[in-house]
Amino acid sequence: MSTESDARPLQPAALHILLALGRGERHGYALIGDVDALSDGAIKLGPGTLYGTIKRLLGDGMIEEAEERPDPELDDQRRRYYRLTASGAAAATAELDRLASLVRRGRAAFTPAPKRA
Secondary structure (H helix, E strand, O other): OHHHHHOOOOHHHHHHHHHHHOOOOOHHHHHHHHHHHHOOOOOOHHHHHHHHHHHHHHHHEEEOOOOOOOOOOOOOOOEEEEEEHHHHHHHHHHHHHHHHHHHHHHHHOOOOOOOOO
């Protein structure tokens, strides 16, 4: 795992998927709704973006496919469920810290300096 200082920024779709999975296991269609809610509608994931991002997150070890499945009577067998890994949680935390720092610096840049007497 890379350190916070050398971690590359996450794409918005990846960060939102990791945040949604921080709430628990989800399948793709549920992730679409969770990302929409988390972003207040600013990020709308289409199937291509969703599954392309999931593929990258799986490859990077940030998420994994869940082994346990809901009762087949209550769920579609074709659905795949995903969960956050420790690496994914660390990457999301590092990205949130990076964004918080950026916001602080940005606000400071637009805050007028105190006038000298």
